[in-house]
Amino acid sequence: MHIAVCIKQVPDTTEVRINPETNTLVREGVKSIVNPFDAYAIEEGVRIRERLGxxxxxxxxxxPPQADSALREAIAVGADEAVLLCGRAFAGADTWATSLTLALAMRKLRPDVVLAGKQAIDGDTAQVGPGISCHLDWPQACYVSKIRDIRKGEAIVECLMETGKEVLAVELPAVLTVVKEINEPRLPSFKGKLRARKAVIAVWDDQAIGADPEKIGLKGSPTAVNRIFSPPRRGGGEMIAAASAGDAAKLLVAKIKELRIA
Ligand SMILES: Cc1cc2nc3c(=O)[nH]c(=O)nc-3n(C[C@H](O)[C@H](O)[C@H](O)COP(=O)(O)OP(=O)(O)OC[C@H]3O[C@@H](n4cnc5c(N)ncnc54)[C@H](O)[C@@H]3O)c2cc1C
Known part of the structure; x- marks a missing residue:
């Protein structure tokens, strides 16, 4: 079985800073890591291969070229091969163009299943996995917390829902996006690190995946960020001090009435 795993390199911070002029992330001086959800996708891919033997x-x-290091990290924990989609034509992609680019790569790779993280911690849209499936017209299952069974042509998966779990039979090839409940990612072994260092990473540009330059990157992105900002901090609020919860509730009701009159 051929398992493709989509991974994204993201800034290692939750304090993402935005350039107010360009409305893009400030990446300078920020260490990059493999998107945490993608580590679970890599681990699951390796476990499927191990389970099937x-x-x-x-x-x-x-x-960009430096995303090579994210791919090597994945090889260090058990991935076999890696592809870096890199080139000027891909720059400035929104989620539509990103998922189209990845879908074209999947057409070339012809995997049995595509795994992705639930979402990226920088862009945070959770659109890319489902987007890949739409561009390919393949089924999708999102928030996958367990792969009960997988074989050529079908997977049985559990998906997290707000109030429980849903068990789905998914026809393959399909795109599955995973949540952190699915497994515990392993640490790289010494042998894995050596393999990663020596690995030859395939680098594909737009021509290699047969992409129309008008449909990828900035040109192929139907959405644009007009403005991006952190919401202003809320005011401090007011503490209601009272001898008992009942008294506090009465004071609160009085306050609310006062506000309604105003
Ligand atoms: C309206 C809009 C405009 C944007 N404009 C720009 C721009 O001009 N320039 C710019 O640099 N960025 C831009 N971005 C950000 C860029 O589109 C996203 O970083 C990218 O499309 C991935 O979206 P996401 O981070 O929300 O990923 P999510 O959809 O949250 O990611 C889900 C999963 O998809 C996979 N995945 C996501 N991205 C990749 C990837 N690149 N490679 C492999 N797998 C991946 C991973 O498995 C990930 O866990 C824009 C985003 C939006 C919403």
Missing amino acids: EGKVTVVTMG
Whole structure:
């Protein structure tokens, strides 16, 4: 079974800073890591191969040349092959163009299943996984917390819902986005690190995946960020001090009435 895993390199911070002029993330001086949800996707890909005793795991990322290090991290924990989608034509992609680019790479790779993280911690849209499935016209299952069974042509998965779990039979090839409940990612072994250092990473540009330059990158992005900002901090609020909860409730009701009159 051929398992493709989409991974994204993201800034190692939750304090994402925005350039107010360009409305893009400030990446300078910020260490990059593999998107945490993608670590679970890589681990699941490797576990599927191990469970079946055959197959290969190919990790794929669209990003700048330095995203090479994210792919090597994936090889260090067990991925077999890696593809870096890199080139000027891919720059400035929104989620539509990103998922189209990844979908074209999948057409070339022809995997049995595509795994992705639930969402990226920088862009945070959770659109790319479902987007890939739409561009390919393949089924999708999101928030996958367990793969009960997987074989050529079908997977049985559990998906997290707000109030429980849903068990789905998914026809393959399909795109599955995973949540952190699915497994515990392993740490890289010494042998894995050596393999990662020596690995040859395939680098594909727009021509390699047969992309129309008008449909990818900035040109192929139907959405644009007009403004991006952190919401202003809320005021301090007012503490209601009272001898008992009942008294506090009475004071609160009085306050609310006062506000309604105003
Ligand atoms: C309206 C809009 C405009 C944007 N404009 C720009 C821009 O001009 N320039 C710019 O640099 N960025 C831009 N972005 C950000 C860029 O589109 C996103 O970083 C990218 O499309 C991924 O979206 P996300 O981070 O929300 O990923 P999510 O959809 O949250 O990611 C889900 C999963 O998809 C996979 N995935 C996501 N991205 C990749 C990738 N690149 N390679 C492999 N797998 C991936 C991972 O498995 C990930 O866990 C824009 C985003 C939006 C919403």
